Amino acid sequence: MVALTENPKKRLTVQVVDIAEQTTTIRSLDWDRDRFDIEFGLQNGTTYNSFIIRGEQTALVDTSHEKFRQLYLDTLKNQINPADINYLIISHTEPDHSGLVKDVLQLAPDVTVVGSKVAIQFLEDLVHQPFKRRIVKNGDRLDLGNGHELEFVIAPNLHWPDTIFTYDHKTQILFTCDAFGLHYCSDDTFDEDLEAISPDFEFYYECLMAPNARSVLSALKRMGELEKIGMIATGHGPLLYHNVEELTGRYRSWSQSQTKAETTVGVFYVPGYGWSDRLAQAMSNGITKTGVAVELVDLKTADLQELREIVGRCAGIVVGTPPVSNPAAQTALSTVLGSAKEKQAVGIFESNGGDDEPIYPLMNKFRDLGLTPAFPAIQIRETPTENTYKLLEEAGTDLGQWVTRDKSIKQMKSLDADVDKALGRLSGGLYIITAQKGDVKSAMLASWVSQASFKPLGVSIAVAKDRAIESLMQVGDKFVLNVLEEGNYQSLMKHFLKRFAPGADRFEGVRTQSAQNGAPILTDALAYMECEVTSRMDCGDHWIVYSTVDAGRVSKPDALTAVHHRKVGNHY
Ligand SMILES: Cc1cc2nc3c(=O)[nH]c(=O)nc-3n(C[C@H](O)[C@H](O)[C@H](O)COP(=O)(O)O)c2cc1C
The missing domain is CATH 3.60.15.10 (Ribonuclease Z/Hydroxyacylglutathione hydrolase-like)
Incomplete structure (x- = not known):
């Protein structure tokens, strides 16, 4: 029926x-x-x-x-x-x-x-x-x-x-x-x-x-x-x-x-308290994007012995502030502090449940124990918005990158020298991808971009799995591919290669217009294409994002696209 x-x-x-x-x-x-x-x-x-x-x-x-x-x-x-x-x-x-x-x-x-x-x-x-x-x-x-x-x-x-x-x-x-x-x-x-x-x-x-x-x-x-x-x-x-x-x-x-992942980060919080659930989830998302496993731990119900073991095996610790007046959560938090080790990375976000553990004194305690803050403590003063969750995700990614940095450097160096140089002869253009989903905007410089089909008109872009813009490039999402101009790309390239803090507005000081699909067009780009993601292929540390092109325009008909030549294949 x-x-x-x-x-x-x-x-x-x-x-x-x-x-x-x-x-x-x-x-x-x-x-x-x-x-x-x-x-x-x-x-x-x-x-x-x-x-x-x-x-x-x-x-x-x-x-x-x-x-x-x-x-x-x-x-x-x-x-x-x-x-x-x-x-x-x-x-x-x-x-x-x-x-x-x-x-x-x-x-x-x-x-x-x-x-x-x-x-x-x-x-x-x-x-x-x-x-x-x-x-x-x-x-x-x-x-x-x-x-x-x-x-x-x-x-x-x-x-x-x-x-x-x-x-x-x-x-x-x-x-x-x-x-x-x-x-x-x-x-x-x-x-x-x-x-x-x-x-x-x-x-x-x-x-x-x-x-x-x-x-x-x-x-x-x-x-x-x-x-x-x-x-x-x-x-x-x-x-x-x-x-x-x-x-x-x-x-x-x-x-x-x-569970076999080499590196784990523990996210310790009190489910159901304030906005902690979705904040912890956004944080976990950002961490897992870097290939690091996450263990979500409930501070209110955790077994203290188990808690010590988890903290002991984690490369990083994130705390979503528990309520001051909850004795079980407070004991668990003391246990986390008591088991934390030097060299671990730490991050704190407020849950904003009305009775939060103050974040700065807590951060100081972790600092005194020798832990390194991977991002500035996150205050949640109002009802979280899409941008708040994106901020948490980006903070998680920063933390994940921090705890895996030695491994990433080792992997980059391990490439055979001849292969590395041969691969380095692959070159591409220089582009800025810009995307907007709801109120959340992001951008990145890319050179691994190529036309991929005539019918339909399609392009492929290799997007590292831990890129901030990655979550705005899911199937069905829309973005703009901005083409940079030879001889006139330095300032845009420099701007978008800056190290942005989690949640930062990447378009501040950049001239933009809105495309029909809602994403920002860079006014100073040579050309732009409006794209929609149709599929994504999992390629190890990158996604190949295949997208159809719905519209586009060139601002200077005679100008050429900026080209990026490299010497080695283990860098862009
Ligand atoms: C010349 C050049 C080309 C790049 N091309 C790509 C690319 O095709 N795909 C990618 O994921 N990242 C690429 N990057 C790295 C990104 O530009 C990225 O902005 C930067 O590492 C910041 O990462 P975030 O946006 O996740 O914070 C390139 C970087 C440079 C310098």
């Missing part, structure tokens, strides 16, 4: 499908990405999936985002009298899945809320009203009758600390919420089109799961103890049915290679 309800203005729709015996999904389809979110990079919208399991008793697994309030609740009421729901299972308390818990509690005041201990605690703060609850541990079971015996798997940090999975022994469906999800909105309920969903599946893993790779491996181990998993009913995107083994296998191998 499929029912579609359309709201053409916002393109929010709801899909209802029976996915197994007595099991129905209500998928809230959010076709348009309406705000900048790092993990929405591929811009294919998203879905919030909720499930009804009807045994002799009925369970609702997760709800929806509050933007679907009317649509979701109407649909739910069409499916079931809410008063007949016995259990509301909370896979985790992130608002995009539990945003309507309060509403469901109003409709079904007798419902028993099922979740991990941490989830129930979070929920108390979220709904501010009494509710029946059942806290579950790993392996606990809940029999709904008619064979629907549910078993709970504790899967902390995927990607929230309070995450649980729910396995239905009758249908062999594992409900995983964020884990194995992807931000991909289509009418397909299932993963029929593996090729189409693969880039989003991987991108989502990199943004949300890679910083918790160890936790992913623990969850996979626990999943291995269940009988066969026939379907993974995720909270975002299509449900995994056709490719369960393939896609769980990808999680395993990605996580294994993450």
Whole structure:
């Protein structure tokens, strides 16, 4: 059964499908990405999936985002009298899945809320009203009758600390919420089109799961103890049915290679406090861009012995300020300080939860211990904007580059001298790539640029994985390729090669106009092309970004393009 309800203005729709015996999904389809979110990079919208399991008793697994309030609740009421729901299972308390818990509690005041201990605690703060609850541990079971015996798997940090999975022994469906999800909105309920969903599946893993790779491996181990998993009913995107083994296998191998990374940075913060979650995520993103693994650690719930071990093995430490008045977080912070070592890099960002540990005294403590600040401590005074998250990402990249600098220099030197010189004979033009996504702008000087196709008109650009502009050059993103002029490129080149501080405005003092696609055109460039990214190829330390060219113009018809000749191949 499929029912579609359309709201053409916002393109929010709801899909209802029976996915197994007595099991129905209500998928809230959010076709348009309406705000900048790092993990929405591929811009294919998203879905919030909720499930009804009807045994002799009925369970609702997760709800929806509050933007679907009317649509979701109407649909739910069409499916079931809410008063007949016995259990509301909370896979985790992130608002995009539990945003309507309060509403469901109003409709079904007798419902028993099922979740991990941490989830129930979070929920108390979220709904501010009494509710029946059942806290579950790993392996606990809940029999709904008619064979629907549910078993709970504790899967902390995927990607929230309070995450649980729910396995239905009758249908062999594992409900995983964020884990194995992807931000991909289509009418397909299932993963029929593996090729189409693969880039989003991987991108989502990199943004949300890679910083918790160890936790992913623990969850996979626990999943291995269940009988066969026939379907993974995720909270975002299509449900995994056709490719369960393939896609769980990808999680395993990605996580294994993450945990084998030579260099790790620990990000210590208090989830759910202030803006810490998305700030920590943006920071982690910036760090992982440099090939450095991240371990996200919850200061409120961390085991102190484990904390010492993590700090001990990290090349860098980032602290998202915990609340002063939380004794557990304060003890954990003292443990981090007590285990920190000279030669480690350190970074601090404010969480802005209203009761933050002051950043400068904390930074001084780390300095006194001999650690090196990799970026200036980041103050968060107001609600973070897209630019704030970009600043955090760039700060993370600076830190990642700092902790790997010796390795990078060694790699550059290791090239065979003859090969190096031969490669050095490859030359290119000089270009400035400029991009804008929402309010965030960036730019870089590039010479590894080449026309790549006639039909469609296309160019390829090699973009180092740790470039600041890289996150604005995802599939579907638009940018401008500015061509520099021979004999007249020095000042632009010098400007854009400056070492910019995280979050700095790279266009200050540069003349620009806005292209039709929204990116800045450099007024002093010889020519420009408006481009759109169509695909990206993973080439070790660079992405080859292939883009189509939609428009362009030359300002001086007789002038030539600046050419860049090199002597060696291990530098640009
Ligand atoms: C002559 C020259 C050519 C360059 N070409 C490229 C390029 O094609 N791709 C790239 O990723 N970086 C290239 N770079 C490096 C970037 O320009 C980059 O601005 C710089 O290292 C700052 O990195 P950030 O933007 O991530 O802070 C080149 C640098 C020089 C000097």
